[in-house]
Amino acid sequence: MYDVIIIGGGPAGLNAAMLLGRSRRKVVVFDSGKPRNRWAASMNGFLSSDGMSPLEFIKKGREELQRYNIELLDKLVVTATYSKGSFVVNDADGAVYRSKKLLLATGLKDKLPEIEGIEAFYGKSVHHCQYCDGWENRDKAIAVYGKNRDGIGQALSLKTWSDRVTLYTDGTDKLRRIDRERLQRNDVKVCTIRITGLKGENGMLQQILLANGEAHEQQALFFSSASVQQCDLGEQLGCEFTSKGIIKTRRQQNTHIPGLYVAGDADRDMQLVIVAAAEGAKAGVAINIELQKEECK
Numbered sequence: 001m002y003d004v005i006i007i008g009g010g011p012a013g014l015n016a017a018m019l020l021g022r023s024r025r026k027v028v029v030f031d032s033g034k035p036r037n038r039w040a041a042s043m044n045g046f047l048s049s050d051g052m053s054p055l056e057f058i059k060k061g062r063e064e065l066q067r068y069n070i071e072l073l074d075k076l077v078v079t080a081t082y083s084k085g086s087f088v089v090n091d092a093d094g095a096v097y098r099s100k101k102l103l104l105a106t107g108l109k110d111k112l113p114e115i116e117g118i119e120a121f122y123g124k125s126v127h128h129c130q131y132c133d134g135w136e137n138r139d140k141a142i143a144v145y146g147k148n149r150d151g152i153g154q155a156l157s158l159k160t161w162s163d164r165v166t167l168y169t170d171g172t173d174k175l176r177r178i179d180r181e182r183l184q185r186n187d188v189k190v191c192t193i194r195i196t197g198l199k200g201e202n203g204m205l206q207q208i209l210l211a212n213g214e215a216h217e218q219q220a221l222f223f224s225s226a227s228v229q230q231c232d233l234g235e236q237l238g239c240e241f242t243s244k245g246i247i248k249t250r251r252q253q254n255t256h257i258p259g260l261y262v263a264g265d266a267d268r269d270m271q272l273v274i275v276a277a278a279e280g281a282k283a284g285v286a287i288n289i290e291l292q293k294e295e296c297k
C-alpha cells in the first residue's frame with residue numbers, strides 16, 4: 001500500500017511528488033509521457049527556467065526526485081476507483097496498485113483548429129496562449145483564429161504585443177456591428193473568408209491561404225479553442241466538473257471525495273506551468289497534513 005498514488009508526471013504531479021517525498025511518504029507517480037506543452041520548443045514565463053525546453057524541464061524534475069523515496073512508472077493508468085477508504089488503480093498492463101490518497105495531475109489536451117497541416121506549425125508559430133508566446137511574437141504580423149465570435153477577445157488582447165493583428169473567422173460571419181466597430185476602433189483587421197491552408201518553412205508560418213485564392217502574409221497564428229481532460233479518470237472517480245469540463249476542487253486542491261486531490265490544468269485556475277507546479281506543491285502539503293492527522297495518536 002502506497003501513501004500516495006500520483007497520476008500524471010507533468011509539473012503538477014512532479015512538484016507534488018517532491019513535497020511528499022520530502023515528507024518521507026511512499027509515493028508512486030504514473031506518467032504516460034504526454035505533457036500538454038510537448039509541442040512547444042520553449043517553456044516561457046517560469047522564473048529561473050524561462051525559455052527552457054518543456055521536455056528538458058520534465059527530465060530535470062524527474063532527476064531531482066531521485067533523491068527521495070519516489071517510484072516513477074512510465075505507464076498509463078486506465079482505471080481508478082475509491083473503495084472503503086483506499087484507492088485502487090490499474091495500469092494498462094493490468095497491474096493493480098493501492099494507496100491511502102490519490103492525486104490526479106493528468107492535465108488537459110487541446111483541440112487544434114481544423115486547418116490542413118496545422119500540426120507542423122503547432123508550438124513553433126501556432127500558439128494558443130499569449131502569456132506563453134506573446135513576447136516571442138511581439139511586433140510580428142499576428143493572425144488570430146476564431147470562428148463566429150470566438151476570437152474577438154484574443155485578437156483585442158494580442159494588441160498588447162503587436163500593432164499588426166488580424167482576426168480570421170474561417171468562413172463564418174457572425175460578428176455583430178458592435179464587434180466590428182470595436183475591432184476597427186482598436187485597429188484589428190477582420191477576414192471572414194475560409195482558410196484552406198498554411199504555408200511556411202520548418203514550422204514557421206509565412207502565409208495564410210484563403211478559399212478565394214488570396215495568400216495573407218502572417219508570422220504567427222493564435223487560437224483559443226476548447227480543451228478537454230486528457231483522460232476520464234476524474235469521471236470514473238465521480239468528480240464534479242464545471243460546464244467547461246474542468247474538475248472542481250476546494251482550497252487545498254481537495255475534492256468532495258475524501259482523500260482525492262486534483263492539481264494542475266485538470267482543475268480550475270490559470271493554465272501555466274508555474275501555477276500547475278504550485279498547485280502540485282499545495283496538494284502535496286495538504287495530503288501530508290491529512291495523513292499526519294490520521295496517524296497522530
Ligand SMILES: Cc1cc2nc3c(=O)[nH]c(=O)nc-3n(C[C@H](O)[C@H](O)[C@H](O)COP(=O)(O)OP(=O)(O)OC[C@H]3O[C@@H](n4cnc5c(N)ncnc54)[C@H](O)[C@@H]3O)c2cc1C
Pocket residue numbers: 007008009010011012013030031032033034035036037038039040042043044045046075076077078105106107108110122123127128129132133230231233263264265266271272273274276
Ligand atoms: C503548445 C503549448 C505551449 C505552452 N506553453 C507554455 C509556456 O510557455 N509557459 C507556461 O507556463 N505554460 C505553457 N503551456 C501550458 C502548460 O503546458 C500547462 O499549464 C502545464 O503543462 C500543466 O501542467 P500539468 O502538470 O497540469 O499537466 P501536463 O503538463 O499536461 O501533464 C499531465 C501528465 O499526465 C499524464 N497523464 C494523463 N493521463 C494519464 C493517465 N491516465 N495515466 C498516466 N499518465 C497520464 C500525461 O501524459 C502528462 O505527462 C503551454 C501549453 C501548450 C499546449
